[in-house]
Amino acid sequence: MSSPHATKSHLDAQATTQPATRRRSSLLREMWKQRAAYLFLMPKLILFTAFILIPIIWAFVLAFQEYGVFGSEWVGLKNFESVAKSELFRSALWNTLQYTVVTVPLQVLIALGLATLIHPLGRLGQSFFRGAFYLPTVTSMVIIAMVWRWVYNYRYGLFNYMLSIFGLPTPDWLNQSSTALWALIIMSVLIPPGVGIIMYLAAMGSIPEQLYEAAEIDGANGFQRWWRITVPLLKPTTLYLTMLSLIGSFQVFTQILLMTGGGPGHATETLVSLVYKTAFRDLEFGLASAQAIVLFVITLLFGIAQYWLLYRKAEED
Template sequence: MVDGSARISQDPEPRKNNRVHPVLKLLYKKRWAYYFIAPATILFCIFTVIPVIRSFILAFQEFRLMGNVWVGLENFKYVLTDPVFHRAMRNTAFYTVVMVPQGVLKALILASILRNLPEAVQTFFRGAYYLPGVASAVVISMVWKWIYDPNFGLFNFILGTFGFGPYPWLTSPKTSLTSIMLMGILTAPGYYIILYLAAMKKIPRELYEVADIDGATPFAKWWNVTLPLLKPTTLYITITSIIGSFQIFTSAYVMTQGGPGYSTMTVVYLIYNTAFRDFEFGLASAQAIVLAAIIVFISVYNFRVFSTDVQY
């Protein structure tokens, strides 16, 4: 057996173009493609990659205006022993555990109902459900803050006409987080409905025809045909909504400022306070890295568990 190096050494006069590395050759051959992706890549590096690296470095430093100081793992030690971070993490995890399954289920059910409606009606509902997603989260939170007002809010007014209340929706630590969650629960997940509808349209009609021949009920078709074939979409929606839920900020910021007490303190709101109120950018970076690590772990776990028999 003769290996490649022996073959090269046996070649008395290697050809000139052999000196060019194959990778370089490939790069040259596809150079126009690289020219086209270069601007986006450069911008991505400047505005995403470099800040992420910088933030990672900052997590091991104490931010000082006159020059940062290396503190090793001190910021991470502080984060992991900080009771406020623990509380924020518990709140965020509770929010995620409730909001993600209900959001996915709600989108799936609504999309399944819409799918059987005429195209015009579908279009109307797609728009109607998607519209709240276009509105600013701040505006929506402010409207809900008024709805929840303990003295003059819509909810307490309605409940009052039936002799109930008034309830301290946002002003009691016992109900504030669930009230924020209720806002999310009562809002239609328009974007996810559209994703599900698009995925449902891609399911071949023949599969339903075969099920009809076998005498399957509508629920059996939905359970045995639709649901399994929507698995890639469900996985995508689950992972993106987990990431979104872990990053909950606006409603806590606008509606409760993390209170009363720490009852609605979320991890991202805590990071925001640490960075922009306390100017502790090193500590804030460490908090962000811990959050990112948790999100990555959960996403990878989900991907592994749910993507075993996913067809793409």
């Protein structure tokens, strides 16, 4: 960086124009000198602007409009008022919250538990279980949802068969309002958290062995070492995974569409399935944008809250 600066100030010194113009022309000169960088960046930047940046800004505009093919009308906060008043939105929000509050902690805990068990195994054991637990993650959610609809089949499904072995009640999981959401929750918990396991394993591998040796000398038992050393040192990973899981569960959609369609009634309607229906079944583009923005804000608030909780907790420890 030092040589371009030297040339630049040298050139600036020669210039006799006013300071503002001079600064602008030196900026342009700098940009011209780095033209290769802009050329490298340009193709992606054009696509990014067209298909991400503009749509995001547009979504915020649409939320304050009533969209029509022949022109849109500004309606102020009307869409947001409809969202706030909507019974359906509230129940979709409630369903999503229930789903999130149960699945997110369990997914993270299961990942931590399984990684803890896998970590001490040898190379072969590690890569076997890592593979076994990650495999369902690479399979499309469409496939997983299709097979789980079959697994939950009232009469011939695998799930009720397993329950019946243990003498447990065997409800018609997906077709009853009282059980449908729980069926989806159980399914998400039983799909192994492949990403979490792999990330925890990587993080565990980077904890220095000496810490454990020192603790062992101090007489700490296995559980104490895990609770006092492993768990606190994994906090950044836990935070990251909780965030990922949170975002994922707020956006739960594919399994809803394939397994229950949001029903029975609206018992499994989630925020994203509601946005989808509002936009592409009811063609209420303005309202759907407002719903999506509210979803975004709620996700953001939850993200901030859990970041704050986990970090404050980290400082107390």
